[in-house]
């Protein structure tokens with residue numbers, strides 16, 4: 111990212127669809143190819159990174175993007191579930207990682223979850239994605255359980271961040 115770049119963290123709209131999908135399609139092979147294999151990457155892109163899978167989340171206001179100089183380079187998507195919030199996706203383009211954008215997206219998710227009265231944020235990462243694990247630990251997430259992937263799929267590690275409740279200090 112160049113010095114003085116204009117960074118905006120905002121809710122995605124329909125105009126962002128192509129760039130949001132591009133974030134997934136560029137980030138998944140680099141992230142998961144080495145730890146889970148090409149078949150897993152192909153499965154995930156076909157299941158979770160299609161227009162059909164993404165349009166409803168954008169329409170529901172559940173997708174946030176990081177935009178640098180007018181270009182979407184990172185995204186996150188969430189969904190409510192029994193009082194807590196699930197963080198389903200958090201991806202920054204490989205050549206933009208480590209520049210603070212993932213952190214900004216995560217802080218936006220946490221702030222909104224607190225504002226909306228959720229008691230916790232939950233997420234999972236696939237075993238072997240140590241970079242993601244350390245990133246989440248940095249934000250205070252703790253491991254809660256491990257789930258077997260089954261049929262050659264990688265295992266999932268679930269984590270949780272308890273959120274401050276009304277009247278509590280953050």
Ligand SMILES: CC(C)(COP(=O)(O)OP(=O)(O)OC[C@H]1O[C@@H](n2cnc3c(N)ncnc32)[C@H](O)[C@@H]1OP(=O)(O)O)[C@@H](O)C(=O)NCCC(=O)NCCS
Pocket residue numbers: 137141200201202203206207208209210211212213214234235236239240241242244245248
């Ligand atoms: C994980 C990911 C979203 C993090 O985003 P990022 O833009 O690279 O991270 P940032 O530069 O914003 O870092 C934010 C903070 O986390 C810290 N951090 C980042 N990676 C870290 C790591 N591996 N270990 C410890 N701390 C880490 C940074 O030091 C920074 O701290 P600060 O806010 O106190 O300065 C990004 O690297 C990514 O897209 N990775 C590939 C996809 C992926 O694995 N996604 C998660 C799927 S479960």
